[in-house]
Amino acid sequence: MSNADTVIAALRSGYDDLAEVVEKFSDAQLTGPSGAAEWDISQVLSHLGSGAEIMTSTVRAALDGNPALGGDYNQSVWDRWNAMTPKERADGFLEKNETLIALFESLDATQREELRIDLGYLPEPADVATVARMRLNEFALHSWDVRAGLDEKATVAPEAVVELLGGPNNLIGWISKPDALNGSFSVIQVSTSDPAAELTLRLNDPVSIDNAPADNADGTLTLPAEAWLRLLAGRLRPQYTPETVKTTGAASLETLRQVFAGY
Structure with missing residues (x-):
């Protein structure tokens, strides 16, 4: 498989595993502490959900040959998620991340190699493998934030570690x-x-x-x-x-x- 294939597969695995946990959360757990010092678990899920929604629109824009929607759109998404209840954030996390990963999975071999996606903050549009790896990095670490709120011995998913360990260090x-x-x-x-x-x-x-x-x-x-x-x-x-x-x-x-x- 190509880099894009393996990264997308790691995203799918990580999402499926975390979704099983999130689906069982009580209201008390959603407002409990996470591994992110300043966020409860629902706020971590809000970050992952809003990020998935924004990235979905960005990938679709690239597929349609259009520019990304940019700052005002992103802020409107964040404002909406910030106003959600903890349960709405959990449900939205499940919906929006499934949508994003399914979109990555729907890309054919040519698109995975040739599509370039303008994220708006990189020097130039990036290929699918790079964009998916950036999402995997965010998803894997924030998944840990969720799990660490329940278990201090939580670890980052092995499939993500393999993909992220040898990645570029330019950040x-x-x-x-x-x-x-x-x-x-x-x-x-x-x-x-x-x-x-x-x-x-x-x-x-x-x-x-x-x-x-x-x-x-x-x-x-x-x-x-x-x-x-x-x-x-x-x-x-x-x-x-x-x-x-x-x-x-x-x-x-x-x-x-x-x-x-x-x-």
């Missing part, structure tokens, strides 16, 4: 906060498991990551791949950190949590 400079380094610089050897990977994390300004082992590392970080993805997204607070996470030398979880404080 690291945007999501990291190098000011937390106070002018220091270090090279960290990152070793992940499930799946295994060797990465180089350069704590500098800007912060960068190479998908290759480090030379002359100042410290090491060993952890499950899903925990590495959560660390980068500000989701490896102490209560959510597996016991298998190990550091040596200049690698400090306290510092890393400040550099990757979330977005």
Whole structure:
């Protein structure tokens, strides 16, 4: 299968698994805490539902050869979702994400290779694999937010981890906060498991990551791949950190949590 095929399949798997959980939520659970510090579970579902609605319109616009609807439309969607009750957010999450994933699944082989989608905030329109992977990244991490509200030992779905671990690192400079380094610089050897990977994390300004082992590392970080993805997204607070996470030398979880404080 192509990259688009495997990413879309991971989206489907992740949605189906989370939908089974969401369908059983009580009103009390929907207003309970999530892994996202400032949102309850219904607000996480609102974010995923409104995002799916906006992306559906964006993909359809690309298929029709039209520009994306843009800022005013997006704001109207967010306003509507913000005004929903928790139960309406849960129901809307199920409907809108099913619609988006079914739309991705409906694309034929040529469209999956050749269609270009203008998201409005990238330098140029992106291919289906890139757009679907961006959605998968958001969906997988916010799915964890939902599950972590119920279980502090929740993990990111394995199918998503495989697709996201080897993805491009060009957003690291945007999501990291190098000011937390106070002018220091270090090279960290990152070793992940499930799946295994060797990465180089350069704590500098800007912060960068190479998908290759480090030379002359100042410290090491060993952890499950899903925990590495959560660390980068500000989701490896102490209560959510597996016991298998190990550091040596200049690698400090306290510092890393400040550099990757979330977005």
